[in-house]
Amino acid sequence: MFGLRMFPGGTHPHERVNGKSVNGGNAIVDLPAPARVVIPLQQHIGAPAKALVKKGDAVLMGQKIGEAGGFVSAPVHASVSGKVVAVEEIEVAGGARTQAVVIENDHQDAWVELTPAAHPETMSAAELQQLIREAGIVGMGGAGFPTSVKLTPAGDKVIRTLVINGAECEPYLTADHRLMLEKAGQIIDGIRLIMLALDVKRAIIGVEKNKPDAIEALRACCTGVGGDGITVMALPVMYPQGGEKQLVYATTRRKVPAGGLPIDVGCVVCNVGTVYAVQQAIREGKPLVQRVVTMGGLVNNPGNFMVRIGTPVSALIEACGGLQNGTKMLISGGPMMGASLHSDEVPVTKTTSGVLALGDEAIDPEENPCINCGRCVKTCPMQLVPARLDLLVRNGDFDQAEKCGVLNCMECGACTFACPAKRLLTQSCRHGKRVISMRRKQEAAKAAAEKAKD
């Protein structure tokens, strides 16, 4: 294991997942489109999309129903054909509220006219980027950053390496694993298309080595289709291997500067799901209307599903044979970084990599005093001292917390997982980050107001 490339810190949350819940073997099944889909206009980081349809409009599958609300934004497409019955505010994962288009499914699955790119190899980078943008593709690993923005290098930044995230380090989740296994060819094709869009010669796919079959499948395609410059790299099994900075470090040995982005060291990171969506958009002309979702945990038949965007979680649960007794929590995403769902009516979005039903083990146990054991320090992939940040935040000393680097926290949850005193370390850091950024905004507003006065 020491021979493999490692980032500092890390932990093994897999230890808490018993064999039954791991559904790495379940092939991706098409989930039938539900009677009605609820498509939020904000499924990404940045400005929400602007609705293009109103109540009563008939829409076709793949039709653009929301257009990008700014540069950092993404359009939204209808995932079924049918009739718009409402444009209303709904609650999404994490408790935020956003506008959403509700479409009554006519079960025709009538596509809009698709315009696949005939010869993408001859297209310019800008044209490819435009195609990706119009398809509404965002980072599908969970962050939801508009992919086209990521692929448009800003200023004088030079991109040398495309890093593909196939680590899938969160326990329970197997969506990316299955995708790599079943759509290896498309993924490699997608990577080549993105390499064209970025004009880079090198791509590295990082896969945790607990997925040897996926590594094998990808490697086979690399050589077969002529994937020059594409390497598949087996990475140690260590959470959070899929963290952007950790992955860049593990694959390229470059440290993304604190507060910086991978592009600062000449890298762009894309999730395998995103790559697949890009391939579909360019080769088939299909916008992003469905994605692979792992349904796991306390359901009777866990599995992986190709789900239409906007499908309520309840439909997914039903497809798995319902919840088992003792389900206390629904998580959208992985157990380490996912958001808990209040209701099972919340729709699947572009960033929903999984839905988990968890029991008592997910309920926060009682907190005990910190015993200074240093496990959080050892696990922190950002090399912070979470125990100290926790105390500082709880004592309201945000200035000191900022000095100690709380803003570097990526909220991966490794410290909270490792803490024997069951302290809510990640949660404290998150709170600290929020307060600090709020203060900064206030200060900036104040400064702006004063400037305006002068």
Place this chain on the structure above:
Amino acid sequence: MRNNFAVASSPHLRSKATTQRIMLEVCLALAPAGIAGVILFGWRAALLIAVCVTTCIVSELLWQLVTRQKVTVNDFSAVVTGLLLAYNLPASAPVWMAVIGSVLAIILVKQLFGGIGSNFMNPALTARAVLFISWSALMSAADPAPISAIYDPIANFVGKLGAGGIDVLSGATPLNALNAGSTEGLSLMSLLMGTHGGMLGETCAIALIIGGVYLCIRGIADWRIPAAFIGTVFVCYFFMGGAEMALYQLLSGGLLLGAFFMATDYATSPITGLGRVIFGVGCGLLLFVIRAFANYPEGCSFAILFMNVATPMIDRFTMPRPFGEVKKHG
């Protein structure tokens, strides 16, 4: 439709490690040394261990009840403190001393500062130091307890494995002779088996090593501290009196007990790896200086206590730089 799912901030998964489990494993690791102590020193050793542990638990319980705090005796940290304190007493120590020491350790050193994790000095060691300063005659191991008839056969057996048999037990800690520069009357075997004078839990080196290595392997104690501590002492004595002298020094007195079980106390040692190395080296150097040059033949407890005091400062200066942060100067 179901609307009543619990909502919480991520992460939603927790490791199996708990404070209670950790403390229990420490107790487990301490067990061999305690058993050895009882075999070597007889029923008085068992009595002192029982008294210390009970008093620690009771004083923590009473304190938390009186001050209306959450009762946390079930985390077993008071048991660890009691065991460590008992191991640091000579088998001849009077019971009232064990009681006073336990109360001081729990109330004065631990609870007054906010309980588990908040104390800045090791409770057991501080209590031992207080007893040592106050009643140095009673705390010296020169006068071991009579070995009761029940344990005689076993003690005899263990004693015969060592060099001088049971008589050695009536001698003072081997450090007195060692510090005077002689290894006469000592054998490595007797040091390993613990058939010599000393505090009741510190003499049997084998038992301590077994427990200590267990803790390090289980990741409960950070191996850096004992490694740096013992390594530093070895190097110092190696240059002073050669390898044999160094080995004798390592196996005598409270070094092993201190290095494995007390220097690795979480609350009173640095939180970062680098800090822990510095801490261990500091302990080793101080132990060497105190053993070699100061009044007390046994420097282990004071060396660790002083480094306890220095721990917040070490922590302050060994804060790791966040991943990717560039050095600002140079």
Place this chain on the structure above:
Amino acid sequence: MNTYMTILIGSLLVNNFVMNKFLGICPFLGVSKKFDTALGMGMAVTFVMTAASFVTWIVNEFLLLPFDLAYMQTIAYILVIAVLVQIVEMALKKLSPSLYQALGVYLPLITTNCAVLGVAILNTDEGYNLLESTFNGFCAALGFTLAMLLFACIREKLSLAKMPKWMDGFPGALITAGLMAIAFQGFGGLI
């Protein structure tokens, strides 16, 4: 050389002014809540104590002893120290404003810091020569600073802990100092 080693170890650790002689307790307890202020105070005290040891030796040797004024020792020393602190303050203001910024607030407090007068009297009692006196002053001040910095770090850490309310302030500081003093006891007999 041996004398100096003895003085160094003795004043720094064994007979630490704060932890063993109870000198300079007021600033030790008063300005040790934050590391930075403790460092500032420590540096100012180091400066003044070294200088005071130097000057009081000269005053004693060339003024008090020749004129048979030994009984005036206390008055003479305290005046010398008061004047010295004034001069240091003015000199710092002129020569190094940045250092003055850092140490300025602490200087007036030092006149009544018994560690300064204490080291002067101790030097005389021990019969040190000029160099030894100055060195002793410096080492004792270093010992004071060491204790102060260790204490400040502990207090910063404890300020984040859940101490009982009635331990806040002086009671907590005193008990903390008491436990620290236990650790310092281990150096007994080192020289």
Place this chain on the structure above:
Amino acid sequence: MAKNKKPTFLSVFLNGLIFENPTFALMLGMCPTLAITIAGSNGLGMGLATTAVLVCSNLLISILRNVIPDKVRIPAFIVVIASFVTMIDLLLKAYIPALSASLGMYIPLIVVNCIIFARAESFAFKNPPVLSIADGLGMGLGFTFAITLLSCIRELIGAGKLFGVEVIRLVLEAGTNWINATFNLELVAPVYQPMAIMTQVPGGFVTLGILLILVNAISNAAKKKAAAKEVQA
């Protein structure tokens, strides 16, 4: 209590002795408080010596308060205080050499005892002589009381004595004798093992700390009671 009334000799005196006790309330003069309080006689001697200096310096500074220019008041205070300390030092050396020897360098260090300085600055320099004497007496005796109490505690636990008398041994023996006589037994009196650390540095810090906790608790309780009374009235 005395806030609204004009200060009288008694109110000023009591203020120093109790309400603003220099050790327990103002936290002044910590060095001698901790350093010499290992025996009751030491505490009493140091307290009275400090009281004497305090009263004298308060009186003189109060008399001279209109003469001393504001700018040079600090050096003036120092000279006045140092003179009195020197006098006391020489007097003790001449008449109570044993006490002088056991207090050692802490007698000249009375000069830098902040109580004296603080009272000169904040009271004597602003008030008439009679009140200044009252303040000096009150503060001095308050200080004496505090350090004598501290001394006695430390001496009793740390050496088993009070003012040099082996109180604990005597009590234990008397008690054993009484039990033996009453119940016709032949018990041997237990030997008290003094807790030596109490007379050493750590004991000083910790004892004062615990004493302060108790004093704070008592004064808080008193304040609460007073507040409750006011509410009732």
